[in-house]
Amino acid sequence: MIRILLTGCDGQVGWELQRALQPLGAVVALDRAACDLASPERLRSVVRHHAPDLIVNSAAYTAVDRAESEVELAMAVNGAAPAILGEEAATLGAGVVHYSTDYVFDGTKTEPYDEADATGPVSAYGRSKLAGEEALRQSGAAHLILRTSWVYAARGRNFLRTMLRLMREREELSVVSDQVGAPTSARLIASTTATVLARAGRSRDGIQAALRERGGTYHLAAGGATSWFGFAEFIRDHSVDPARRLRTLRPIATAQYPTPARRPANSRLCTDRLRRAWSVHLPDWTDDVRLCLTEQPDGVRLAEPSRA
Numbered sequence: 001m002i003r004i005l006l007t008g009c010d011g012q013v014g015w016e017l018q019r020a021l022q023p024l025g026a027v028v029a030l031d032r033a034a035c036d037l038a039s040p041e042r043l044r045s046v047v048r049h050h051a052p053d054l055i056v057n058s059a060a061y062t063a064v065d066r067a068e069s070e071v072e073l074a075m076a077v078n079g080a081a082p083a084i085l086g087e088e089a090a091t092l093g094a095g096v097v098h099y100s101t102d103y104v105f106d107g108t109k110t111e112p113y114d115e116a117d118a119t120g121p122v123s124a125y126g127r128s129k130l131a132g133e134e135a136l137r138q139s140g141a142a143h144l145i146l147r148t149s150w151v152y153a154a155r156g157r158n159f160l161r162t163m164l165r166l167m168r169e170r171e172e173l174s175v176v177s178d179q180v181g182a183p184t185s186a187r188l189i190a191s192t193t194a195t196v197l198a199r200a201g202r203s204r205d206g207i208q209a210a211l212r213e214r215g216g217t218y219h220l221a222a223g224g225a226t227s228w229f230g231f232a233e234f235i236r237d238h239s240v241d242p243a244r245r246l247r248t249l250r251p252i253a254t255a256q257y258p259t260p261a262r263r264p265a266n267s268r269l270c271t272d273r274l275r276r277a278w279s280v281h282l283p284d285w286t287d288d289v290r291l292c293l294t295e296q297p298d299g300v301r302l303a304e305p306s307r308a
Contacts, residue, residue: 001025002204005052007035007085008059012153013099016190017058024197028052032059037081038073047088053204055085056097056193060129064103065260067125074124079131086139095142095200095207095215097193102149102181102221104130107264112225114270115147115217123261133217142211146193146220149267150231153186154295159228163235164300167246177229177251181267182221185288192220196278214277219269222285227251234286239293241300 002025008014009029018029028050035046037059047055061067061077082098089096103126104119121127136143152158160183166173200210226234229251236249254263274280293302 002053002202002207003050004028004054004056005047005050006030006056006058007037008032008057011058011060011062012151012156012158012186013189014058015155016153016186017056017193020190020194021056021197024194024202025053035059037077040076040080040084043081043084044088047085047092051092052094054095054097054197054207055089057082057085058099060099061125064123064125064263067123067128068260071124071128074128075131078125078128079135082132083135083139086136086141086143089141089143090139093204093208095144095211096136097144097146097197098132098136099189100133100145100147100217101126101129102147102264102267102269104133104147105264105267107179107266109266112268112270113219113266115219115273122264125261142208142215144196144211144215145217146189147217147269148184148189148219149181149221149269150183151186151189152183152289152292154292159183159231160235160289160292161296163232164239164241164296167236168241168243169245171245172248172250173232173246174250174252174257175229175232176254176257177227178253179263179265179267180225180227182223182225182269183231183285183289184220184222185292187291188222188282188288189220192274192280192282195280196274199278218274218277219271220274221269221271221282222288223271223282224284224286225268226285231289234289235293238290238303239296239300240303243299
Protein backbone atom coordinates (compact mmCIF):
# COMPACT_ATOMS: atom_id res chain seq x y z
CA MET A 1 0.00 0.00 0.00
CA ILE A 2 1.16 3.53 -0.71
CA ARG A 3 1.90 5.89 2.17
CA ILE A 4 -0.25 9.02 2.10
CA LEU A 5 0.58 12.11 4.16
CA LEU A 6 -2.54 14.23 4.70
CA THR A 7 -2.17 17.75 6.09
CA GLY A 8 -4.99 19.77 7.60
CA CYS A 9 -6.97 16.75 8.76
CA ASP A 10 -8.92 18.88 11.23
CA GLY A 11 -10.32 21.12 8.47
CA GLN A 12 -13.54 20.61 6.53
CA VAL A 13 -11.97 18.98 3.49
CA GLY A 14 -9.25 17.25 5.49
CA TRP A 15 -11.79 15.61 7.78
CA GLU A 16 -13.62 14.14 4.79
CA LEU A 17 -10.35 13.10 3.13
CA GLN A 18 -9.37 10.96 6.12
CA ARG A 19 -12.27 8.69 5.32
CA ALA A 20 -12.15 8.92 1.53
CA LEU A 21 -8.44 8.11 1.22
CA GLN A 22 -8.42 5.05 3.48
CA PRO A 23 -9.03 2.49 0.69
CA LEU A 24 -6.07 3.85 -1.27
CA GLY A 25 -3.27 3.33 1.23
CA ALA A 26 -1.90 3.93 4.71
CA VAL A 27 -2.98 7.46 5.65
CA VAL A 28 -0.99 9.56 8.12
CA ALA A 29 -3.39 12.38 8.97
CA LEU A 30 -1.84 15.43 10.63
CA ASP A 31 -3.52 18.47 12.11
CA ARG A 32 -2.03 21.92 12.52
CA ALA A 33 -0.38 21.07 15.83
CA ALA A 34 1.51 18.19 14.22
CA CYS A 35 2.19 19.90 10.89
CA ASP A 36 2.19 23.70 10.93
CA LEU A 37 2.53 25.00 7.38
CA ALA A 38 3.70 28.36 8.72
CA SER A 39 6.90 26.71 10.05
CA PRO A 40 9.11 25.87 7.03
CA GLU A 41 11.78 23.82 8.79
CA ARG A 42 9.28 21.84 10.80
CA LEU A 43 7.29 21.17 7.65
CA ARG A 44 10.37 19.79 5.88
CA SER A 45 11.16 17.65 8.91
CA VAL A 46 7.65 16.17 9.01
CA VAL A 47 7.73 15.22 5.32
CA ARG A 48 11.18 13.67 5.58
CA HIS A 49 10.22 11.73 8.70
CA HIS A 50 7.14 10.14 7.10
CA ALA A 51 8.68 9.77 3.60
CA PRO A 52 5.26 9.47 1.90
CA ASP A 53 4.51 8.26 -1.61
CA LEU A 54 1.79 10.90 -1.89
CA ILE A 55 1.17 14.22 -0.10
CA VAL A 56 -2.40 15.51 0.02
CA ASN A 57 -2.33 19.10 1.23
CA SER A 58 -5.73 20.21 2.48
CA ALA A 59 -4.31 22.63 5.05
CA ALA A 60 -4.70 26.31 4.21
CA TYR A 61 -5.13 29.81 5.57
CA THR A 62 -8.81 30.45 4.77
CA ALA A 63 -9.72 33.63 6.69
CA VAL A 64 -10.38 35.69 3.56
CA ASP A 65 -11.03 39.04 5.24
CA ARG A 66 -8.37 38.66 7.94
CA ALA A 67 -5.79 37.90 5.24
CA GLU A 68 -5.93 41.58 4.25
CA SER A 69 -4.20 42.40 7.55
CA GLU A 70 -2.25 39.13 7.90
CA VAL A 71 -0.67 39.07 4.47
CA GLU A 72 2.62 37.50 5.59
CA LEU A 73 0.93 34.64 7.43
CA ALA A 74 -1.46 33.95 4.54
CA MET A 75 1.44 33.94 2.12
CA ALA A 76 3.53 31.65 4.36
CA VAL A 77 0.76 29.04 4.62
CA ASN A 78 -0.83 29.31 1.18
CA GLY A 79 2.12 30.45 -0.89
CA ALA A 80 5.42 29.27 0.60
CA ALA A 81 4.32 25.94 2.13
CA PRO A 82 3.22 24.37 -1.19
CA ALA A 83 6.68 25.18 -2.56
CA ILE A 84 8.26 23.28 0.33
CA LEU A 85 5.91 20.34 -0.08
CA GLY A 86 6.66 20.25 -3.79
CA GLU A 87 10.43 20.41 -3.28
CA GLU A 88 10.38 17.62 -0.69
CA ALA A 89 8.04 15.52 -2.83
CA ALA A 90 10.31 15.92 -5.85
CA THR A 91 13.27 14.71 -3.77
CA LEU A 92 11.30 11.70 -2.51
CA GLY A 93 9.71 10.87 -5.85
CA ALA A 94 6.28 11.49 -4.31
CA GLY A 95 3.19 13.05 -5.85
CA VAL A 96 1.32 16.06 -4.46
CA VAL A 97 -2.38 16.89 -4.43
CA HIS A 98 -3.08 20.53 -3.54
CA TYR A 99 -6.31 22.54 -3.30
CA SER A 100 -6.83 26.02 -4.64
CA THR A 101 -9.74 28.36 -5.19
CA ASP A 102 -11.93 30.40 -7.51
CA TYR A 103 -10.43 33.47 -5.79
CA VAL A 104 -7.42 33.27 -8.13
CA PHE A 105 -9.71 34.92 -10.73
CA ASP A 106 -11.00 38.49 -10.71
CA GLY A 107 -14.59 37.46 -11.37
CA THR A 108 -15.17 39.75 -14.36
CA LYS A 109 -15.68 37.00 -16.94
CA THR A 110 -19.33 36.43 -17.88
CA GLU A 111 -18.92 32.69 -18.51
CA PRO A 112 -17.53 29.96 -16.22
CA TYR A 113 -13.75 30.08 -15.86
CA ASP A 114 -11.69 27.28 -17.37
CA GLU A 115 -8.15 26.31 -16.49
CA ALA A 116 -6.62 28.27 -19.39
CA ASP A 117 -8.15 31.60 -18.37
CA ALA A 118 -5.88 34.35 -17.10
CA THR A 119 -5.78 34.70 -13.33
CA GLY A 120 -6.04 38.03 -11.51
CA PRO A 121 -6.86 37.74 -7.81
CA VAL A 122 -8.42 40.80 -6.18
CA SER A 123 -7.67 39.88 -2.54
CA ALA A 124 -4.67 38.98 -0.42
CA TYR A 125 -6.14 35.52 0.09
CA GLY A 126 -6.48 35.00 -3.67
CA ARG A 127 -2.94 36.20 -4.28
CA SER A 128 -1.57 33.83 -1.64
CA LYS A 129 -3.40 30.86 -3.17
CA LEU A 130 -2.17 31.74 -6.66
CA ALA A 131 1.38 31.99 -5.31
CA GLY A 132 1.03 28.46 -3.92
CA GLU A 133 -0.16 27.13 -7.27
CA GLU A 134 2.75 28.69 -9.11
CA ALA A 135 5.30 27.51 -6.54
CA LEU A 136 4.06 23.91 -6.72
CA ARG A 137 4.21 23.96 -10.52
CA GLN A 138 7.81 25.17 -10.39
CA SER A 139 8.88 22.63 -7.74
CA GLY A 140 9.30 19.78 -10.19
CA ALA A 141 6.96 17.48 -8.28
CA ALA A 142 4.32 15.41 -10.05
CA HIS A 143 1.19 17.19 -8.90
CA LEU A 144 -2.53 17.76 -9.11
CA ILE A 145 -3.96 21.20 -8.30
CA LEU A 146 -7.72 21.16 -7.73
CA ARG A 147 -9.44 24.55 -7.73
CA THR A 148 -12.79 24.56 -6.00
CA SER A 149 -15.40 27.07 -4.85
CA TRP A 150 -17.78 27.99 -2.03
CA VAL A 151 -16.81 25.07 0.20
CA TYR A 152 -19.19 23.98 2.95
CA ALA A 153 -19.65 20.91 5.14
CA ALA A 154 -21.84 19.41 7.84
CA ARG A 155 -19.24 20.50 10.41
CA GLY A 156 -16.95 23.46 10.95
CA ARG A 157 -17.45 27.12 10.06
CA ASN A 158 -19.02 27.69 6.66
CA PHE A 159 -21.89 29.45 4.91
CA LEU A 160 -24.44 26.68 5.34
CA ARG A 161 -23.92 26.34 9.07
CA THR A 162 -23.75 30.12 9.50
CA MET A 163 -27.09 30.52 7.72
CA LEU A 164 -28.74 27.86 9.89
CA ARG A 165 -27.46 29.66 13.00
CA LEU A 166 -28.51 33.14 11.84
CA MET A 167 -31.95 31.86 10.87
CA ARG A 168 -32.39 30.91 14.52
CA GLU A 169 -31.04 34.18 15.86
CA ARG A 170 -32.68 36.74 13.56
CA GLU A 171 -36.10 37.50 12.14
CA GLU A 172 -34.65 39.35 9.16
CA LEU A 173 -31.56 38.46 7.16
CA SER A 174 -29.92 40.10 4.13
CA VAL A 175 -27.66 38.10 1.79
CA VAL A 176 -25.61 39.16 -1.23
CA SER A 177 -27.31 38.28 -4.51
CA ASP A 178 -24.87 39.54 -7.17
CA GLN A 179 -22.05 37.05 -6.62
CA VAL A 180 -22.53 33.70 -8.36
CA GLY A 181 -20.85 30.32 -8.00
CA ALA A 182 -21.43 26.67 -7.16
CA PRO A 183 -21.61 25.63 -3.50
CA THR A 184 -19.33 22.58 -3.28
CA SER A 185 -19.32 20.21 -0.33
CA ALA A 186 -16.17 19.00 1.37
CA ARG A 187 -17.52 15.49 0.91
CA LEU A 188 -17.69 15.93 -2.87
CA ILE A 189 -14.16 17.33 -2.98
CA ALA A 190 -12.81 14.42 -0.95
CA SER A 191 -14.67 11.70 -2.83
CA THR A 192 -13.67 13.14 -6.20
CA THR A 193 -10.05 13.34 -5.09
CA ALA A 194 -10.16 9.68 -4.05
CA THR A 195 -11.75 8.69 -7.36
CA VAL A 196 -9.07 10.45 -9.38
CA LEU A 197 -6.27 8.95 -7.30
CA ALA A 198 -7.73 5.46 -7.58
CA ARG A 199 -7.67 5.86 -11.34
CA ALA A 200 -4.10 7.16 -11.20
CA GLY A 201 -2.76 3.95 -9.67
CA ARG A 202 -2.06 2.09 -6.46
CA SER A 203 1.74 2.39 -6.44
CA ARG A 204 4.25 5.21 -6.14
CA ASP A 205 5.39 4.66 -9.72
CA GLY A 206 1.84 4.46 -11.01
CA ILE A 207 0.82 7.72 -9.32
CA GLN A 208 3.99 9.43 -10.52
CA ALA A 209 3.36 8.35 -14.10
CA ALA A 210 -0.32 9.32 -14.04
CA LEU A 211 0.31 12.74 -12.51
CA ARG A 212 3.12 13.40 -14.98
CA GLU A 213 0.85 12.48 -17.86
CA ARG A 214 -2.54 13.79 -16.71
CA GLY A 215 -1.73 15.96 -13.72
CA GLY A 216 -1.70 19.74 -13.58
CA THR A 217 -4.53 22.11 -12.75
CA TYR A 218 -8.21 21.16 -12.78
CA HIS A 219 -11.44 22.75 -11.65
CA LEU A 220 -13.51 20.75 -9.16
CA ALA A 221 -16.88 22.26 -8.30
CA ALA A 222 -20.45 21.05 -8.13
CA GLY A 223 -22.69 21.44 -11.16
CA GLY A 224 -25.00 24.39 -11.72
CA ALA A 225 -24.73 27.80 -10.13
CA THR A 226 -26.51 30.15 -7.76
CA SER A 227 -25.92 33.31 -5.77
CA TRP A 228 -25.20 33.50 -2.05
CA PHE A 229 -28.82 34.62 -1.68
CA GLY A 230 -30.00 31.65 -3.74
CA PHE A 231 -27.91 29.34 -1.55
CA ALA A 232 -29.50 30.84 1.57
CA GLU A 233 -32.98 30.49 0.04
CA PHE A 234 -32.34 26.83 -0.71
CA ILE A 235 -31.17 26.21 2.86
CA ARG A 236 -34.29 27.92 4.22
CA ASP A 237 -36.71 26.17 1.89
CA HIS A 238 -35.23 22.67 2.20
CA SER A 239 -34.69 22.45 5.93
CA VAL A 240 -37.01 22.26 8.91
CA ASP A 241 -35.86 23.82 12.19
CA PRO A 242 -38.26 24.09 15.14
CA ALA A 243 -36.11 26.89 16.60
CA ARG A 244 -36.10 29.07 13.47
CA ARG A 245 -37.08 32.73 13.98
CA LEU A 246 -36.42 33.97 10.45
CA ARG A 247 -39.36 35.69 8.73
CA THR A 248 -37.69 37.70 5.98
CA LEU A 249 -34.77 36.81 3.73
CA ARG A 250 -33.72 39.78 1.63
CA PRO A 251 -31.35 39.99 -1.41
CA ILE A 252 -28.81 42.82 -1.38
CA ALA A 253 -25.96 44.00 -3.61
CA THR A 254 -22.30 43.48 -2.73
CA ALA A 255 -21.97 47.25 -2.31
CA GLN A 256 -24.47 47.07 0.56
CA TYR A 257 -22.32 44.55 2.43
CA PRO A 258 -18.75 45.92 2.42
CA THR A 259 -15.97 43.56 3.55
CA PRO A 260 -12.20 44.05 3.94
CA ALA A 261 -11.53 41.67 1.04
CA ARG A 262 -13.09 41.91 -2.41
CA ARG A 263 -14.84 38.80 -3.74
CA PRO A 264 -15.14 37.73 -7.39
CA ALA A 265 -18.59 38.50 -8.77
CA ASN A 266 -18.35 35.36 -10.91
CA SER A 267 -16.95 32.25 -9.23
CA ARG A 268 -18.31 29.70 -11.71
CA LEU A 269 -15.74 27.10 -12.70
CA CYS A 270 -15.90 24.95 -15.84
CA THR A 271 -15.17 21.33 -14.92
CA ASP A 272 -15.10 19.83 -18.43
CA ARG A 273 -11.37 19.15 -18.30
CA LEU A 274 -11.69 17.07 -15.12
CA ARG A 275 -14.53 15.07 -16.64
CA ARG A 276 -12.64 14.37 -19.86
CA ALA A 277 -9.31 13.48 -18.25
CA TRP A 278 -10.55 11.42 -15.30
CA SER A 279 -14.12 10.42 -16.25
CA VAL A 280 -15.53 12.18 -13.20
CA HIS A 281 -19.20 13.17 -13.01
CA LEU A 282 -19.96 16.05 -10.64
CA PRO A 283 -23.55 16.34 -9.38
CA ASP A 284 -25.64 19.50 -9.19
CA TRP A 285 -24.90 21.62 -6.14
CA THR A 286 -28.40 21.09 -4.74
CA ASP A 287 -27.87 17.33 -4.34
CA ASP A 288 -25.08 17.64 -1.80
CA VAL A 289 -26.78 20.46 0.10
CA ARG A 290 -29.78 18.20 0.66
CA LEU A 291 -27.48 15.46 1.93
CA CYS A 292 -25.66 17.87 4.21
CA LEU A 293 -28.94 19.06 5.71
CA THR A 294 -29.70 15.51 6.84
CA GLU A 295 -26.55 15.59 9.00
CA GLN A 296 -27.24 18.75 10.99
CA PRO A 297 -27.56 18.62 14.80
CA ASP A 298 -30.02 20.40 17.09
CA GLY A 299 -33.26 19.29 15.49
CA VAL A 300 -32.56 20.57 11.96
CA ARG A 301 -33.75 18.15 9.31
CA LEU A 302 -34.37 17.96 5.57
CA ALA A 303 -37.80 19.20 4.54
CA GLU A 304 -40.16 16.73 2.92
CA PRO A 305 -40.33 17.19 -0.88
CA SER A 306 -43.33 19.15 -2.13
CA ARG A 307 -46.16 17.03 -3.56
CA ALA A 308 -47.71 19.92 -5.43
